[in-house]
Every structure is written in C-alpha cells, then in structure tokens.
Amino acid sequence: MPYSGQCACGSVHLEVAGEPVATRQCWCRQCQQIAAGGPTNNAIFKAEDVNITGTLAHSEWTAASGNTLTFHFCPACGTQIFAQSSARLHLKTVRFGALDAGHGLRPEAIIWTEDAPPWAQFDPSLESWPQQPPAPSPVS
Template sequence: MAYTGRCACAAVTLEITGESVGTRQCWCRQCQTIAAGGPTHNAIFPAESVAIAGTLASSTWTAASGNTLTFHFCPSCGTQVYAQSSARPHLKTVRFGVLDQPHTLVPQVVIWTADAPHWAQINPALESWPQQPPAPPPA
C-alpha cells in the first residue's frame, strides 16, 4: 500500500510506501493542545518508508511518558505532519489529516484515556490504554 499527502498549503508533500505498523487516537494533553481540544489521529510507519519533500519546522518537548517528542510541521501553514519519539526513532507517527483521501486508515487503539476530558467520546470497541502503551511490534 502507498499513501500520499500534503500540508494545507501544499508546500510539504509526503509519499509513504508500505503499511502502517499501527494506528492510534491519542488523548494526551500535548495532543489535545495541538488538536484544538480533541485527540490526534495517527498512523505509525517505519521511518524509512516516509519520504517528505519541502521544508519542515519542529518543536521538541518532554512528553508525559518521559520520552522526548519532536513534532514536525509546515512553517507556512502550521499543518502537523509527523512526530517522532526518542524511544522509537525508527518510527514516524504521521497525522491522519495530512494524508490524501481516501485512505483506509482508522484508529485501532485509543491511548492516554486518563487525560481525556469528561465529554470525550471514546469508542468502547477499541483497545484503550489510560497512558502510554507498549511500542508497536517491529514491521
């Protein structure tokens, strides 16, 4: 499977070869902040399968998990493109919103549910974790 994507202003484009090793909906406080109060929706790919063209900016901080998290975004329009954790540098976590439609990715797991607001709608059919789950298995 291959995926393509672009930021809102099309200055950054993506080409992804292969399937994701997992998909997640994340309710951590950092994700709520960058997602206007809701969760982020993410597909995790082997880093070498994600090719990006265009200039990215980044922001780094210590996540609640204790890992260093670096978010990469388009400096022109602010679109979140992907994140990378110091605990998993071999993976890139790509935001669903940057991927071209249609695609077949859907959240498989909900994480950091302990941080979700009381009004959050969390699908009870999905595996969920109150905090950080174990890393996805190697591809």
C-alpha cells in the same frame, strides 16, 4: 505508494511506501493542545517508508512518558505532518490529516484516555490505554 499527502498550503508533500505498524488516537495533553482540544489520529510507519519533500519546522518537548517528542509541521500553514519519539526513532507517527482524503485508515487503539476531558467519547470496540501503551511490534 500506498499513501500520499500534503499540508494545507501544498508546500510539504509526503509519500509512504509501506503499511502502518499501528494506528492510534491519542488523548495526551500535548495532542489536545495541537489538535484544538480533541485527540490526534495517527498512523505509525517505519521511518524509512516515509519520504517528505518541502521544508518542515519542528518543536520538541518531554512527554508524560518521559520521552522527547519532536513534532514536524509546515512552517507556512502549521499543518502537523508527523511526530517522532526519542524512544522509537525507527518509527514516524504521521497525522491522518496530512494524508490525502480517502486513505482508509482508522484508529485501532485509543491511548492516554486518562488525560481526556470528561466529554470525550471513545469507540468501545477499540483497545484503549489510560497512558502510553507498549511499543508497536518490531517491524521487519
């Protein structure tokens, strides 16, 4: 398996069988709320490539994009594991923090920059989007 990980308490484990279709840093307000004021850093995988063991809790809300986002997290320690958009159920957006150290991934793009606080710093070498970018290319 190319990637593995777990929550902070070890109750939830994940194995990912494929490479990400995209990696992004997100500055939307919801991500700032769940990331203590900063962005989330995420790898987007084909849903069927992500295997989760352990019990997850979830929460849903309507994002600025208009889609329903469902966030899955460990109910024991609160570690964010992945999110899924109602518009892209074939994809799972896995939080970098849920992956084992040394995974080697880094954001390829920064999204929702218009929601970032004035002190936010963006890597100028990365593609950036003021709001929601187009969906990642279809996966085969």
